[in-house]
Amino acid sequence: MFKAFLIKYAEIGLKGNNRYLFENALRDRMKDALKPLGDYNVSKEQGRIFVECPDEYDYDETIDALKKVFGISSICPVVVIESSEWDALTKGVGDYVEAMYPDRHFTFKVEAKRADKKYPYTSPEICSHMGAYLLRRFGELKVDVHQPEVRITVEVRSKAYVYSIVIPGLGGMPVGTNGKAMLLLSGGIDSPVAGYMISKRGVSMAATYFHAPPYTSERAKQKVVDLAKKIAKYTGQIKLFVVNFTDIQLYIYDKCPHDELTIIMRRYMMKIAEKLAEQEECLGLVTGESIGQVASQTLHSLAATNEVCTLPVYRPLIALDKNEIVDIAQRIDTFETSIQPFEDCCTIFVAKHPVTKPNRKTIRHSEKNLEEKIEDMIETALSTVETIVVE
Amino acid sequence: MEVYLDNSATTKVTEKVRDKMIQVLYEDYGNPSSKHIMGMKAEQYMKEAADIIASTLKVDSKELIFTSGGTEANNLALIGTALANKRRGRHIITTRIEHPSVHQPLIYLEQLGYEISFIPVDKSGKIIKEKLYELVKEETLLVSIMYVNNEIGAVQDIPEIIRELRQRKKDILIHIDGVQAFGKYRIHPKREGIDLFTFSGHKIHGPKGSGVLYVSDKVKLNPMVFGGGHQRGRRSGTENVPAIAGIGQAVSELYEDFDHKINKMYELKQTFLREVSRLEDVTVNGLVAECTDDFDMEQLKKTAPHIMSVSFQGVKSEVFLHALEDRGIYVSSGSACSSHHPQPSVTLTAIGLPKDLMDATLRFSMSDKTTMEEIQYTLANIKELLPILRRYTRK
Numbered sequence: 048m049f050k051a052f053l054i055k056y057a058e059i060g061l062k063g064n065n066r067y068l069f070e071n072a073l074r075d076r077m078k079d080a081l082k083p084l085g086d087y088n089v090s091k092e093q094g095r096i097f098v099e100c101p102d103e104y105d106y107d108e109t110i111d112a113l114k115k116v117f118g119i120s121s122i123c124p125v126v127v128i129e130s131s132e133w134d135a136l137t138k139g140v141g142d143y144v145e146a147m148y149p150d151r152h153f154t155f156k157v158e159a160k161r162a163d164k165k166y167p168y169t170s171p172e173i174c175s176h177m178g179a180y181l182l183r184r185f186g187e188l189k190v191d192v193h194q195p196e197v198r199i200t201v202e203v204r205s206k207a208y209v210y211s212i213v214i215p216g217l218g219g220m221p222v223g224t225n226g227k228a229m230l231l232l233s234g235g236i237d238s239p240v241a242g243y244m245i246s247k248r249g250v251s252m253a254a255t256y257f258h259a260p261p262y263t264s265e266r267a268k269q270k271v272v273d274l275a276k277k278i279a280k281y282t283g284q285i286k287l288f289v290v291n292f293t294d295i296q297l298y299i300y301d302k303c304p305h306d307e308l309t310i311i312m313r314r315y316m317m318k319i320a321e322k323l324a325e326q327e328e329c330l331g332l333v334t335g336e337s338i339g340q341v342a343s344q345t346l347h348s349l350a351a352t353n354e355v356c357t358l359p360v361y362r363p364l365i366a367l368d369k370n371e372i373v374d375i376a377q378r379i380d381t382f383e384t385s386i387q388p389f390e391d392c393c394t395i396f397v398a399k400h401p402v403t404k405p406n407r408k409t410i411r412h413s414e415k416n417l418e419e420k421i422e423d424m425i426e427t428a429l430s431t432v433e434t435i436v437v438e
Numbered sequence: 439m440e441v442y443l444d445n446s447a448t449t450k451v452t453e454k455v456r457d458k459m460i461q462v463l464y465e466d467y468g469n470p471s472s473k474h475i476m477g478m479k480a481e482q483y484m485k486e487a488a489d490i491i492a493s494t495l496k497v498d499s500k501e502l503i504f505t506s507g508g509t510e511a512n513n514l515a516l517i518g519t520a521l522a523n524k525r526r527g528r529h530i531i532t533t534r535i536e537h538p539s540v541h542q543p544l545i546y547l548e549q550l551g552y553e554i555s556f557i558p559v560d561k562s563g564k565i566i567k568e569k570l571y572e573l574v575k576e577e578t579l580l581v582s583i584m585y586v587n588n589e590i591g592a593v594q595d596i597p598e599i600i601r602e603l604r605q606r607k608k609d610i611l612i613h614i615d616g617v618q619a620f621g622k623y624r625i626h627p628k629r630e631g632i633d634l635f636t637f638s639g640h641k642i643h644g645p646k647g648s649g650v651l652y653v654s655d656k657v658k659l660n661p662m663v664f665g666g667g668h669q670r671g672r673r674s675g676t677e678n679v680p681a682i683a684g685i686g687q688a689v690s691e692l693y694e695d696f697d698h699k700i701n702k703m704y705e706l707k708q709t710f711l712r713e714v715s716r717l718e719d720v721t722v723n724g725l726v727a728e729c730t731d732d733f734d735m736e737q738l739k740k741t742a743p744h745i746m747s748v749s750f751q752g753v754k755s756e757v758f759l760h761a762l763e764d765r766g767i768y769v770s771s772g773s774a775c776s777s778h779h780p781q782p783s784v785t786l787t788a789i790g791l792p793k794d795l796m797d798a799t800l801r802f803s804m805s806d807k808t809t810m811e812e813i814q815y816t817l818a819n820i821k822e823l824l825p826i827l828r829r830y831t832r833k
Contacts, residue, residue, distance in 0.1 A: 261760030261827075300830055396830075 048146055049106065049124035052113065053208060054096040057120035057218070070096070072221035072249075073118040079283060080112045093162050093204070110214060115280050117247050118224075119216030123200075131166065131207040137180045140201060143209045144181060144188075154191035155199055157181070162204040177201060220249030222283050227251040228361065229324035230333040231316065232287070234270045237335030237364055239278050239381040240372050244363035245333045246282040253327045254285050255320045257292040262396070270387055275437040277381045288323050289433040292316070295424050296396055302416040306398045309343045310405045311414060313352045315425070321356040322429060331359045337367055347404040354407060440766040441812040446588055446618060446745055446803035447770055449643045455687045459645060462680040470677055471668070480679045487686025494689050495635070495652060496626040503651045503673050504682050508617040508638035509539035511651035514662050514673070515613045515634040516543045519580055520552060522658040523611070527577035529553045533565050533594075534788040535587050540615055541784070544582070553577070559788050562726045563592025571602055580611040585619030589785040589801060590724030591745030593619070600631045611657060617641055621692045622700065622743055633657050639681065643805070644688030648681035699806035703743035706804060706813050708733050710746055713817045717824060719751035721795060723786070746802045747786075749795040753827045758800060761827060765819045770801045 056073060074091050077098065081087040087109075088099040100109065106124070113122050128139030144151065159173035168176065181199075182188055202208040230242040232254040242252050256271045268289060279285045299311050320332055336344045343352070353360055364372055376382035414421075442450070451459070462483055468476030470484055485499075492499035505511040520530065532544055534556050548554045557570045565583065574581075581603060586593050596614060603610050613634040616625055620637035627635040634657065639648030653659050653672075665674030711722050711733045724747050726737060750758060755771035762769055782796050791799070802816070 261757050261762075261764055264756070264760050265763075297830060 049126065050100050051125050051127055051208075052098040052100070052109070053123040053125045053202070053210060054098060054113070054119055054216075055121045055123065056096070056118055056216075069118070069221060069224050072224045073116070076116050076118065076221045076223070076283065077113065080116050081109070084108055084112060114214070114216060116221070117217050117219035117249065117281065118221035120218060121216050122214040123210040124212050124214075125208045125210040128207040128209060131163065131203045131205065133167070136201070136203070136207050137177060139207065140177060140199065140209050141181060141184045143211075144185065144199065147211065148197070151185045151187045153196040154189045154194075155181070155197040156190065156192050156195035158198055158200045160200070160202045162202065166203050173201060173203065217247065217281075219247035222246055222249055222281075223251055225249035226330045227253060227328065228331045228333045229320055229327065229329040230254040230285075231320050231335075232256050232271055232275060233335070234267055234274065234385065234387075235335065236369075236376050236382060236385040237337065237340075237372055239274045239335075239385065240375045240379070241333050241335040241361075241363050242278050243281055243375070243379050243381075245361050246278070252278070252282040252285050252333075253288070253324070253329055255288045255290060255316075255323055257316055257319075258289050259293045259296055259396075260291070262293065262296075266387075270384060272435060272437060273384050274381055275435075277379065277384060279437050281379065283438075285437045286327065287435045287437050289435065290319055290323075290428050291431055291433075292319075292428065295421070295428060298417065298420060298424060300396065303413045306400060306402045307405060307410060307413050308396060308398055309401050310348055310351050310410060311417075312396065313343055313348075314355045314410070314414070315421070317352055317356050317360070319425060319428060321358050322425070323432070324358055329358070331361050332356065333361045333363070335364055335372075336362045337364045337369070337372065340369065342401040342403045345403050347406075348402075351405045351407050351410050439812070439815050441768070441808075441816055443767060443769045443802040443804060443808070443812075443816065445805040445808075446641065446801065448640045448646065449805055450807075451645055451684065452643045452688065452691055454691065455644055455684045458687045459680045459684045462683045467679075470679060471666070483679055483683040483686075484677055487682045487689075490686045490690045491650060494692065495628075497628045497652055498655065500670070501628075501652055501655055503653060503669055504677060504685075505649040505651055505673060506647055506678070507640070507649040508537075508615070508636055509649075511636040511638070511649045512537070512539040512613075512615055513543045514659070515636060515651055515653070516540065516580070516582060517547065518659040518662055518672075519611055519613070519634065519657060520547050522660040523579055526609070527579040529555070529575060529577040530580045530582065531555045531557065531570060531573050531578060532582045533557045533559060533584065535559050535563060535565075535589075535592070535785040536582070536584055537588055537615060537617065538784075540582055540584065559592070561789050563587050563590050563724045563785065563789050564726075565594055565599075567595075567599060567602070570599065571606060574603060574606045574610065576607075578607060578610055580613060582613040582615065584615040584617075585625070586616075586622065586742040586745070587724070587785055588618045588745070589783060590747040590789065591618075591742035592724045592785075593740060593742055596632075597630055604631060618742065618745070624693070624696070627652050628654065639685035639688060642685075642688050642692060645681045645684040647678060648685040650685065700743050703804055703806060703808070704735065704738060706808060706810060707743060707746055708735060708738055709810070710802065710813050710817065711738075711748075714748055714820060717750075717821065721749040721751070723747035723749060723789065723791065723799065744804045746804075747799060748802065749791065749799040750824060751795060751798055752831055753798055753824065755798055755800050758798075758823070758827060761823050762800075762816075762819060765823075767816050767819060770803075771799070 070091050074089050074096055078089045085101045085104055090097050126143050157174045157177045159170040161170045178190055197211050199211045225248055228245055228250050230252050232238045246252055254275055258268050275285050275287045295315055303311050339345055466479045468480040470477055470481040488499035488502055491502055530552055544554045555573045557565050559565050583594055585596055600612055611633045614632045615636050617638045621642040633654045635652040637650055640646040661672050663674050668674050714720055715722050724741055759771050786796050
């Protein structure tokens with residue numbers, strides 16, 4: 048019965064003069080999300096975004112797509128009443144209740160919003176008159192203004208809109224309103240979740256993956272592309288940079304103490320990701336690190352990896368437990384992909400007993416052994432980077 | 439250069455197989471059960487395939503069941519005969535090195551109350567025959583043995599085993615999984631006393647999704663797929679005519695120039711193993727002890743012509759696999775190295791391969807199209823990569 052949706056947004060409403068930028072971004076993100084499903088018309092009007100559906104459309108698919116758009120606080124399937132003239136309005140609302148609720152043994156309350164201030168009734172008058180009309184038309188209905196089972200909302204503009212279903216949206220802010228960040232994407236559980244979380248605040252994503260053939264396989268790389276596709280459903284298009292990291296890894300292996308290998312490796316990953324970030328005009332790095340999860344994520348290790356870059360590093364999972372991260376991964380459908388077992392062949396680079404409390408001075412000292420070639424190797428890695436655009 | 443040495447995983451179809459299948463998919467696409475001419479034409483393709491296979495195996499075409507592949511054929515052979523003959527006995531004997539498509543159905547039958555015995559193998563992958571013969575008893579219904587092992591290429595002495603088994607129990611049923619053997623050996627199930635014989639299309643340059651089970655007309659077999667009663671009620675479901683035509687075509691090409699093809703593969707195998715075994719800390723698996731010094735051809739011929747299993751100490755097989763892949767050489771790893779797949783290879787465990795070699799084993803499997811040039815190219819790359827990969831180990 049629904050041919051349209053009213054979309055409400057919360058936080059955007061607070062943004063003073065920039066508000067239109069946020070609204071436009073949200074409208075555009077919704078258009079992007081709905082485009083694969085058909086010819087929807089998405090328009091902005093007075094603190095609402097209005098979605099008109101094509102004649103043939105799938106209700107559940109549409110809701111699912113909208114539920115992946117950051118910035119939406121709620122999705123209301125709505126019936127449009129072409130004229131807001133009172134008799135037409137009451138009949139329209141009555142017909143809605145009749146069609147929507149075959150069994151009308153429930154309590155209700157009418158809520159009214161009046162954008163058209165010249166309308167002959169005030170909002171409280173619309174509520175009480177409409178309530179009275181519905182009680183007359185459907186004897187089974189009862190009013191409960193405090194805890195109604197059904198809230199029937201009527202919005203009066205040039206046309207009128209009636210709805211009683213409110214589906215919660217994702218919240219957050221529309222992607223593209225808060226700059227861009229570079230996600231360090233591995234094939235694991237954490238990094239896709241981190242990308243999702245930062246993107247929720249309106250941040251666009253680029254991503255870097257460190258590929259180490261033959262120690263990591265083509266399948267491991269494909270898995271990362273698949274993960275990028277999964278989060279791109281939320282973040283929009285992602286430019287994925289695949290860096291061939293093998294030579295650098297082997298060089299570190301040859302020149303540095305084995306127990307510091309992972310830390311030093313991560314420091315170079317950060318450096319390379321930062322260079323790509325600058326090239327892409329990203330304003331920060333995003334990682335899936337969480338304190339204490341592994342040896343390279345103790346506070347000492349994080350301090351050691353953090354010091355090599357100047358861009359801020361955002362770590363949205365920093366204080367989450369693994370099971371909390373897994374919950375989100377399952378919700379955003381990255382978990383099943385993340386646990387495919389492809390990347391384990393690079394375990395030879397992980398020391399059996401890695402340092403858990405690396406001393407930054409010692410690490411810097413060890414890195415001196417790399418001075419001869421490392422800058423050239425980074426240059427080579429950057430110049431041979433493979434770019435995959437994921438949507 | 440591209441070198442495909444994973445022919446035990448699957449093979450490329452021949453041109454004639456491809457052409458025939460396209461003809462069936464696109465021109466003669468009728469349902470063989472249809473009464474009109476389109477149906478009749480489709481039926482002709484099936485008959486033709488069945489006749490070719492029957493004459494190659496020297497059996498009656500009525501004794502063939504087309505399946506979706508080796509796995510289904512093995513399942514049907516084991517479960518189908520076990521269920522149909524439970525009154526004759528509920529004891530089944532098999533080996534410790536079977537393919538999962540034999541092992542798992544037997545585990546299922548074990549859960550249904552059947553008794554399953556597993557015969558061990560020696561270091562070369564040959565079953566300990568005395569153990570097999572000792573196990574035969576009044577209730578023994580079925581013995582299932584793979585002809586050629588898929589991981590190391592060990593070959594069992596099937597004719598001798600069957601002779602000995604029949605001496606102990608005349609009516610014992612014998613199932614041979616011939617997926618890796620068919621096309622490498624001339625196998626005539628009926629003459630050799632095999633009651634049930636499995637082979638697969640895509641290991642012999644036919645299509646994936648095609649397999650055949652030969653069931654001797656003397657053997658009772660329950661169907662596992664029920665429906666419209668196709669294939670004499672033994673395997674319902676509209677026949678996969680393109681695949682059946684494809685497997686028929688592939689079989690018709692098998693024995694063209696056969697001895698030459700097989701001898702060529704043995705020569706390549708000998709060259710490869712001689713060279714590779716000269717490298718440091720390299721072990722060749724699946725050979726009898728007398729063979730490992732000079733790879734004497736007579737001894738080598740006791741193993742399958744196309745499969746070579748080699749362990750490279752200190753190199754993770756999956757890493758080596760990807761390093762070779764980078765050079766255009768496609769092989770498979772004897773065992774998964776990933777910690778998420780903790781099951782070690784069944785065969786490598788059964789032959790007593792040390793644990794550190796299990797993760798370091800590659801399988802190279804040839805087809806009759808493999809050339810000496812490809813083998814030399816592979817050897818050159820192994821020699822080059824091995825020291826590089828060995829330098830980086832977990833400390």
